[in-house]
Amino acid sequence: MKNEESLTVAIIDDAHKTDSPQGRAILRIINGLKEYGIRVGEAASPEDARAAYAALPEVDCILINWNLGGDTHEKHLVTEKLIDEIRERNEKIPIFLMGEPTNAPQTSLHLKTVREINEYIWVMEDTPEFIAGRITAAAKRYRENLLPPFFGELVKFSKDFEYSWHTPGHAGGTAFRKSPAGRAFFNFFGEQLFRSDLSISVGELGSLLDHSGPVGEAEKYAAKVFGADMTYFVTNGTSTANKIVFFGRVSKDEIVLVDRNCHKSAEHALTMTHSVAVYMIPTRNRYGIIGPIPPEEMTQKALKAKIAACPLAKTARSQKPVHAIITNSTYDGLCYHAKQVEENLGKSVDSIHFDEAWYGYARFNPIYKDRFAMRDGARNEKGPTIFATQSTHKLLAALSQASMVHVRNGRIPIEHGRFNEGFMMHSSTSPLYTIIASLDVASKMMDGVSGKMLTTESIEEAIRFRRTMARIKHEIETVKGKKDWWFPMWQPDTVTDPKTRKKTAFQDASLDTLRDNPSCWVLHPNEIWHGFNGLPDNYCMLDPIKVTVLMPGVNNDGTLASWGIPAALMVKFLDTRGIINEKSGDYSILFLFSMGITKGKWGTLITELFEFKRLYDENTPLEEVFPDLTTGHPERYGGMTLKGLADEMHQFKKGHKMCDILQKAYAVLPEPAITYAEAFEKLVHNEVEHIPIEKAGNRIVATGIFPYPPGIPILAPGERCGKQNGPVLQYLKTLQDFDRHFPGFEHDTHGIECVNGEYRMYCIKEKR
Numbered sequence: 001m002k003n004e005e006s007l008t009v010a011i012i013d014d015a016h017k018t019d020s021p022q023g024r025a026i027l028r029i030i031n032g033l034k035e036y037g038i039r040v041g042e043a044a045s046p047e048d049a050r051a052a053y054a055a056l057p058e059v060d061c062i063l064i065n066w067n068l069g070g071d072t073h074e075k076h077l078v079t080e081k082l083i084d085e086i087r088e089r090n091e092k093i094p095i096f097l098m099g100e101p102t103n104a105p106q107t108s109l110h111l112k113t114v115r116e117i118n119e120y121i122w123v124m125e126d127t128p129e130f131i132a133g134r135i136t137a138a139a140k141r142y143r144e145n146l147l148p149p150f151f152g153e154l155v156k157f158s159k160d161f162e163y164s165w166h167t168p169g170h171a172g173g174t175a176f177r178k179s180p181a182g183r184a185f186f187n188f189f190g191e192q193l194f195r196s197d198l199s200i201s202v203g204e205l206g207s208l209l210d211h212s213g214p215v216g217e218a219e220k221y222a223a224k225v226f227g228a229d230m231t232y233f234v235t236n237g238t239s240t241a242n243k244i245v246f247f248g249r250v251s252k253d254e255i256v257l258v259d260r261n262c263h264k265s266a267e268h269a270l271t272m273t274h275s276v277a278v279y280m281i282p283t284r285n286r287y288g289i290i291g292p293i294p295p296e297e298m299t300q301k302a303l304k305a306k307i308a309a310c311p312l313a314k315t316a317r318s319q320k321p322v323h324a325i326i327t328n329s330t331y332d333g334l335c336y337h338a339k340q341v342e343e344n345l346g347k348s349v350d351s352i353h354f355d356e357a358w359y360g361y362a363r364f365n366p367i368y369k370d371r372f373a374m375r376d377g378a379r380n381e382k383g384p385t386i387f388a389t390q391s392t393h394k395l396l397a398a399l400s401q402a403s404m405v406h407v408r409n410g411r412i413p414i415e416h417g418r419f420n421e422g423f424m425m426h427s428s429t430s431p432l433y434t435i436i437a438s439l440d441v442a443s444k445m446m447d448g449v450s451g452k453m454l455t456t457e458s459i460e461e462a463i464r465f466r467r468t469m470a471r472i473k474h475e476i477e478t479v480k481g482k483k484d485w486w487f488p489m490w491q492p493d494t495v496t497d498p499k500t501r502k503k504t505a506f507q508d509a510s511l512d513t514l515r516d517n518p519s520c521w522v523l524h525p526n527e528i529w530h531g532f533n534g535l536p537d538n539y540c541m542l543d544p545i546k547v548t549v550l551m552p553g554v555n556n557d558g559t560l561a562s563w564g565i566p567a568a569l570m571v572k573f574l575d576t577r578g579i580i581n582e583k584s585g586d587y588s589i590l591f592l593f594s595m596g597i598t599k600g601k602w603g604t605l606i607t608e609l610f611e612f613k614r615l616y617d618e619n620t621p622l623e624e625v626f627p628d629l630t631t632g633h634p635e636r637y638g639g640m641t642l643k644g645l646a647d648e649m650h651q652f653k654k655g656h657k658m659c660d661i662l663q664k665a666y667a668v669l670p671e672p673a674i675t676y677a678e679a680f681e682k683l684v685h686n687e688v689e690h691i692p693i694e695k696a697g698n699r700i701v702a703t704g705i706f707p708y709p710p711g712i713p714i715l716a717p718g719e720r721c722g723k724q725n726g727p728v729l730q731y732l733k734t735l736q737d738f739d740r741h742f743p744g745f746e747h748d749t750h751g752i753e754c755v756n757g758e759y760r761m762y763c764i765k766e767k768r
Contacts, residue, residue: 032132228406247422285531286558333546360390364451697724
């Protein structure tokens with residue numbers, strides 16, 4: 001039996017190493033299991049077992065001694081608690097309770113625990129061989145039923161060692177092994193990857209295009225797990241998943257309601273469908289963090305006014321919008337009350353598309369109740385049809401590009417046959433089966449109690465980090481006679497216990513309170529910390545696992561303070577220490593606490609934050625902090641210190657009013673002159689000019705302009721730039737000046753090409 005196929009049994013027992021009849025009997029059982037080729041792991045106490053929980057996924061069966069620690073009522077309660085904890089993590093794994101006939105455990109077990117046990121072992125009566133056989137049979141049944149539909153069949157097929165006469169041409173990796181470079185490639189990834197890289201010609205595994213066989217079964221299983229009527233596996237990311245939804249709902253000259261805080265793939269979908277975008281505008285706070293769309297933006301009256309005011313909508317096929325797309329959660333972790341959004345938008349459109357690329361885990365933890373698309377009990381045949389597109393690979397466990405489209409039908413249901421035509425336009429006839437398998441496994445991982453356990457662990461680690469950061473700040477800044485600083489967190493300063501109604505400082509709130517009560521994370525009206533004015537209570541919630549660390553420098557009124565540390569410096573510093581954040585703003589840095597985050601990771605992050613603070617406070621020479629920077633730009637940064645660069649960068653932002661201009665640039669929508677599709681046609685036919693931003697006044701852009709941060713379009717394709725001294729071009733000019741002044745800290749602005757320090761963009765040629 002191969003090592004990866006061998007079974008593993010865990011024994012939680014403190015008797016088998018003692019020279020007693022029971023100890024010798026249990027030892028014979030262990031030896032019997034080993035003779036069957038089964039690996040045996042041992043834990044001598046509940047504490048040891050809890051410490052080994054991380055290895056629990058590798059175990060196929062668990063044996064627990066009822067008299068663990070002693071034959072007393074108190075010890076039995078500890079054993080029952082241990083069984084409960086195991087079941088909270090895995091409701092399927094077989095658990096055998098070992099006891100003696102003279103102290104039969106079922107006579108003293110509580111009913112709940114009786115139901116959690118699979119079998120009893122009488123160690124002093126049954127033969128070790130018989131007991132080992134029972135354990136082996138249970139472990140095998142568990143292993144056989146462990147794998148989800150597609151992955152299970154893929155594993156079986158890869159074991160058959162059939163000769164391959166179909167694509168791909170490497171034929172199970174054989175071709176790679178015929179050259180030195182190919183062999184290195186083969187050895188790096190291992191044989192299983194290549195044996196499971198198969199062709200659509202393998203009928204036993206079904207087809208992604210017609211959703212048949214094990215692929216179709218895996219999609220049906222995913223629909224059950226994620227609460228959808230239908231689920232479609234997508235093997236090239238949610239960028240494609242979004243386009244698939246558009247192709248199933250939108251056609252030429254139809255109006256789509258679009259969250260201006262949308263992913264670039266929505267722009268591409270609007271271009272490809274030749275549709276017309278009417279935007280809903282999200283809020284922004286003093287840090288430039290993008291908030292939710294206010295509910296008043298989604299009312300029928302407001303949307304009709306927006307459509308009437310949009311010049312492109314006048315030639316639309318109908319003045320009634322056919323579809324709406326909302327980003328939930330936002331990139332900074334703000335979660336809508338999805339039920340309220342559906343009730344508002346459902347009065348205007350027949351389908352609503354929640355882009356939940358960063359939010360596929362929400363269904364599996366009660367803290368997100370009512371704040372995601374595929375909610376239990378949300379089906380409404382008279383309501384809009386609901387779509388959710390999720391990047392399964394982003395915050396669940398799946399391979400890159402693994403995504404899903406979930407559908408919950410409403411008053412105009414999706415007909416699979418017609419919808420699938422659009423799906424096939426964006427899918428390959430040669431999908432990578434390992435991506436499909438990873439989607440299947442992701443569904444299995446989130447099914448049942450496992451989903452809650454995995455998401456709870458992420459939430460708890462995020463809370464521990466948040467509380468630690470808040471506690472450090474409180475302790476540093478309250479030292480008598482010393483003025484000091486630490487990094488603020490974008491989170492509530494205080495929370496109210498829903499049971500006692502007692503208000504507590506965030507760092508002093510219990511883990512249970514913060515983990516189990518969504519109200520602790522809601523953006524309540526008039527709270528200074530979040531900075532979004534006018535939102536109704538309970539409309540929006542901060543996702544605990546999307547953690548934003550703030551940098552000093554921004555006052556509560558949005559003005560820049562007398563001193564500060566721009567986030568770009570910290571991002572660069574962390575990068576040199578092997579810590580990569582998800583995104584950053586001018587004075588904010590976002591970290592994602594996914595299922596792969598551990599205490600070691602966030603502990604290291606805090607250590608490096610302390611190190612940055614030390615280097616800053618000690619006015620450390622820049623060449624010691626960023627040697628590559630001073631070597632690459634000696635005339636610019638030679639002789640500078642970290643604090644000196646931070647001060648200069650902060651004063652530049654303050655003097656040029658960058659944060660203020662950013663707010664103004666996004667406060668008003670630019671004028672749409674032509675549709676996305678028309679702009680793209682001009683680009684393809686070279687009816688464009690590549691011009692510097694200093695000459696772009698009132699010109700029509702051919703491509704979207706997306707400054708990062710904040711990562712949403714400041715200009716969409718076909719929109720006019722506005723006046724040369726207007727806020728949009730003024731902001732782009734300020735970014736250009738910053739990049740020239742601080743080489744090595746250039747901004748990433750999609751749609752802008754920097755040529756010798758000059759920002760240039762494609763604009764439509766116009767007759768003058």
